[in-house]
Amino acid sequence: MPQDDKDLTYPGGLTRLFVDKDLSTGTDLPLPEAQTHFLAHVLRAKPGDRVRVFNGRDGEWSAEIAEVAKRTVTLRLEGQTRGQVGVPDLWLLLAPVKKTPLDYIVQKATELGVARIQPVLTRRTIVDRVNSERMTANAVEAAEQSGRLCVPEIAPPITLEKALANWSAGRRVMFCDEAGDAQPAAQALEKAGRAPWAVLTGPEGGFDPAERDMIRALKFTVPVTLGPRIMRADTAALAAIAIWQATLGDWG
Amino acid sequence: MPQDDKDLTYPGGLTRLFVDKDLSTGTDLPLPEAQTHFLAHVLRAKPGDRVRVFNGRDGEWSAEIAEVAKRTVTLRLEGQTRGQVGVPDLWLLLAPVKKTPLDYIVQKATELGVARIQPVLTRRTIVDRVNSERMTANAVEAAEQSGRLCVPEIAPPITLEKALANWSAGRRVMFCDEAGDAQPAAQALEKAGRAPWAVLTGPEGGFDPAERDMIRALKFTVPVTLGPRIMRADTAALAAIAIWQATLGDWG
Numbered sequence: 001m002p003q004d005d006k007d008l009t010y011p012g013g014l015t016r017l018f019v020d021k022d023l024s025t026g027t028d029l030p031l032p033e034a035q036t037h038f039l040a041h042v043l044r045a046k047p048g049d050r051v052r053v054f055n056g057r058d059g060e061w062s063a064e065i066a067e068v069a070k071r072t073v074t075l076r077l078e079g080q081t082r083g084q085v086g087v088p089d090l091w092l093l094l095a096p097v098k099k100t101p102l103d104y105i106v107q108k109a110t111e112l113g114v115a116r117i118q119p120v121l122t123r124r125t126i127v128d129r130v131n132s133e134r135m136t137a138n139a140v141e142a143a144e145q146s147g148r149l150c151v152p153e154i155a156p157p158i159t160l161e162k163a164l165a166n167w168s169a170g171r172r173v174m175f176c177d178e179a180g181d182a183q184p185a186a187q188a189l190e191k192a193g194r195a196p197w198a199v200l201t202g203p204e205g206g207f208d209p210a211e212r213d214m215i216r217a218l219k220f221t222v223p224v225t226l227g228p229r230i231m232r233a234d235t236a237a238l239a240a241i242a243i244w245q246a247t248l249g250d251w252g
Numbered sequence: 253m254p255q256d257d258k259d260l261t262y263p264g265g266l267t268r269l270f271v272d273k274d275l276s277t278g279t280d281l282p283l284p285e286a287q288t289h290f291l292a293h294v295l296r297a298k299p300g301d302r303v304r305v306f307n308g309r310d311g312e313w314s315a316e317i318a319e320v321a322k323r324t325v326t327l328r329l330e331g332q333t334r335g336q337v338g339v340p341d342l343w344l345l346l347a348p349v350k351k352t353p354l355d356y357i358v359q360k361a362t363e364l365g366v367a368r369i370q371p372v373l374t375r376r377t378i379v380d381r382v383n384s385e386r387m388t389a390n391a392v393e394a395a396e397q398s399g400r401l402c403v404p405e406i407a408p409p410i411t412l413e414k415a416l417a418n419w420s421a422g423r424r425v426m427f428c429d430e431a432g433d434a435q436p437a438a439q440a441l442e443k444a445g446r447a448p449w450a451v452l453t454g455p456e457g458g459f460d461p462a463e464r465d466m467i468r469a470l471k472f473t474v475p476v477t478l479g480p481r482i483m484r485a486d487t488a489a490l491a492a493i494a495i496w497q498a499t500l501g502d503w504g
Contacts, residue, residue: 085480104356111483112491146481186438186498226494227503228337229398231363238487239364239494242478246438246495251479 006050006064015043015051016060016144018151023058028066029075036073039065045073052081056150059084084149087113088249089196092237093120093163093173095203096127099134101234106135108234110142110152112241113249118198119157123208130157160211164218171196173221176240178206178230182223185240189247192222199244201236258302258316267295267303268312268396270403275310280318281327288325291317297325304333308402311336336401339365340501341448344489345372345415345425347455348379351386353486358387360486362394362404364493365501370450371409375460382409412463416470423448425473428492430458430482434475437492441499444474451496453488 017035021027031039039045049065053075060082063075092114096102109117117139119130135154143151167173172195174185182188200215207215216223226239245251269287273279283291291297297317305327306312312334315327344366348354361369369391371382387406395403419425424447426437434440452467459467468475478491497503 107484108487108490111481111487113479113481146483148481184498184504187504225503227365227497227501229363229365229400231398232359235360235363235490238360238490239497242491242494243498245479245491246436246498249479251477252436252439 006048015039016147017051017053018140018144019053019055021055023053023055023061023077023080025077025079027077029053029063029077030072031075033071036071039073040068050078051075053077054149057084060149082149086150087115087148087152088245090114090241090244090249091116091118091171091196091198092241093118093160093198093200094237095120095122095125095160095201095233096130096157097204097233098127099131101232102127102135103138105234105237106138106154107142108238109241110139110148111146112238113148113245114152114199114241115150116153116155118155118163120160120163120200121157122160122203123211124205125203126205132156161214164215167218167220168196169220171198171220173197173215173218174199174240174244175215175221175223176201176226176236177212177216177223178202179212182225185224185226185243186247188222188224189244194248197244197248199237199240201233201240204233258300267291268399269303269305270392270396271305271307273307275305275307275313275329275332277329277331279329281305281315281329282324283327285323288323291325292320302330303327305329306401309336312401334401338402339367339400339404340497342366342493342496342501343368343370343423343448343450344493345370345412345450345452346489347372347374347377347412347453347485348382348409349456349485350379351383353484354379354387355390357486357489358390358406359394360490361493362391362400363398364490365400365497366404366451366493367402368405368407370407370415372412372415372452373409374412374455375463376457377455378457384408413466416467419470419472420448421472423450423472425449425467425470426451426492426496427467427473427475428453428478428488429464429468429475430454431464434477437476437478437495438499440474440476441496446500449496449500451489451492453485453492456485 054060059080062078066076067074301317311332314330318328319326
């Protein structure tokens, strides 16, 4: 469906909303409070305006605003605009950091195209509480704005040891190792090849030496270096995802 | 010089300071107000404590705190700990964005290892004022924390047209093109090969179509794609720099 003057846009493009209902032609879709507020008060939507919706299963749909009532904006589904596509099977194993950098990592990792974000508690992890709801909200917003048709899964936090003890051996781990004797990232990935993968970067202050030895001893781990400079945890995570996508993901 | 208990550390590692004086053994280095405050009041430094300093020319030096006076902390240089090394010859042509994402881009681009950041004003650039002092302060802080021995140059803002009209033909431009018919980034870079380079990403909302045609018509431009998702301006810039470093820079 081509863009026209009924389409509600914002500086980043067409307005897209993630919804949890099944999508089919003619369905009426009453929106929850936050989306109602966003459409009615932030974008000042009127009946007849158009948005796009997706639910992670049924592709992207065009929807007309059927009614703007006091407490609920209702959409009417018009037709599918794109068939469902996923993202490459890449996970991010994330040692939680402070609130602002964590918001940022979730937003950027979603835009860069990860399938799942798994918070892992390492020995030097300083942050002891992970706000999964906030992570999910950031992931939804970034999925809406980046044109994704699925929201990355935010898994409940577990210890790194437990995550690796229950690891599926078919999934490789791109381990961003600060110690420096690892292979350059792009070459190591090309050599290891296509498969399900996960990116693992350290917390602020890095991994504990015993933890690092444990990670490197695992068969599915591919230690890589991200060059001679010391990066913050968020920078390293995003750089690793970008290189993975360019080498083995859907940017190629 | 090995790390010992005289070394002033913070969670990210050894305390490093960028200074503008020449560095040689035995020199006394009185520090300006901000660095004095940071050492005396934030880190509570005492005479005999040790930090590292660099000036972008003379490598990295170990320095002992000689005096903590009310208004000035004075360092005494002990010896060189690393010879001078630069970063690859990569510029970032940056369409300015709002304050917070701009702080973030400068910090991350410094960690990822760019040599120069050139703000360029595009037709759709919304931000009309660029705070070069703030950009420089962010670059200095990130250089100190990332172990760099040089701070990226922050150039004064100019229009994109002027920047490209006066371009040195030997410097290639990695043009991150949202339109989608460009080559995948990693492959395009490998094919183009080592040279001085610059990364050019669009402002929020992208390039104007005429501007995009103008950029693509230039001989030194290499249009690349960063995949099927729509990225924010800051995400695209950082992803492009990471891929460049992994492919042609000093991460290989």
